[in-house]
Amino acid sequence: MFARSLGDDGAQLRPLxxxxxxxxxxxxxxxxxxxGRFVPLPDRITDLESSRSFLAAYAQxxxxxxxxxxxxxxxxxLVGGVLFxxxxxxxxxxxxxxxxxxxxxxxxxxxxxARVIIxxxxxxxxxxxxxxxxxxxxxxxxxxxxxxxxxxxGVLREHHEHRGVRQDIEVWSVLATEWEAHA
Numbered sequence: 001m002f003a004r005s006l007g008d009d010g011a012q013l014r015p016l017x018x019x020x021x022x023x024x025x026x027x028x029x030x031x032x033x034x035x036g037r038f039v040p041l042p043d044r045i046t047d048l049e050s051s052r053s054f055l056a057a058y059a060q061x062x063x064x065x066x067x068x069x070x071x072x073x074x075x076x077x078l079v080g081g082v083l084f085x086x087x088x089x090x091x092x093x094x095x096x097x098x099x100x101x102x103x104x105x106x107x108x109x110x111x112x113x114a115r116v117i118i119x120x121x122x123x124x125x126x127x128x129x130x131x132x133x134x135x136x137x138x139x140x141x142x143x144x145x146x147x148x149x150x151x152x153x154g155v156l157r158e159h160h161e162h163r164g165v166r167q168d169i170e171v172w173s174v175l176a177t178e179w180e181a182h183a
Contacts, residue, residue, distance in 0.1 A: 006072070006112040013113045015062075016071035016081055018055040023078040024071075025051040031101035033081075038138040039099050040162060058083070065089055065125075072100070072113050079104035083114040084121065092128030092176075094121050098144065105140065111147045118148065123178045129175055132161035136168040149182045 003012045016024065028035065036042035038131035045051045061067030063149045067087050072080045080100030087094040095116060097109045111172040134148055145152075149174035160167035 003073075005162045006109060006116070009107065010075050011109055011112070012073045013070050013073050013082070013116055014073060016055060016069045016078075018052055018059055020030060020071065020078065021048055021052040021055055024055060027078045027080070027101060030103070031099070034102040035099045036163070038135040038141070038162070038167075041098075041099050043163075051128045061087075066116070068117065070113065070117060072104070074104055074107075074109065082110060082117055084117065087121070087125075087127070089125055089127070090143060093131070094127045094129075095133060096121075097133065098100060098141065101168075108140070109145065111144050114144060114148055117172070118179065122179050127176065128175055130179070132172040134170050134172070135162070136170050142170060144174070148174060151178075 003014045005011070006013055025045060026040050028051070032042040037173055045054055055069070058067060059070035060142055062069070065087065067084045069083045071078050072082065078100065082096065082098045085095045085097050096114055098114060100110055118130050121130060122140055132148070133146040134145065136155060153159070153171045153173050156169040157169060159169040
């Protein structure tokens, strides 16, 4: 197991694994409505079993090199996470994402954590293109994409339904050459 410091504020990035199911559920419960405005995670993690199942699915993705999941801990409490929802090493593409409890917002945690995993994906796994998908109304997530040096590729209009509303999804990306030039 490893923990990577995200700065002087006590924040750490660690793999989020099936044995963290109770911590994940507690974190989702604390931010259920806030996170759920744009992200379906709180609708999928509703009890301990669904939390375990979600984490087991990402353990399988890690084992098959098709995704990764990391938690963000602040002062020993899980407050959010970053992930590669998809990762295709052969094609050199990955989609990064995040969630964060409302009490941890405004500290730069997601940006710092996403930088770590994107840097790893580009430098260690040879990923050529990292995407960031965000609902058009999710200004904080779009701001993270900008801070990461991503460019907006376009909008997938009414891409999917979330809580009864069709969502426009903005697709942002950074290429390995751009990442290396600005990292």
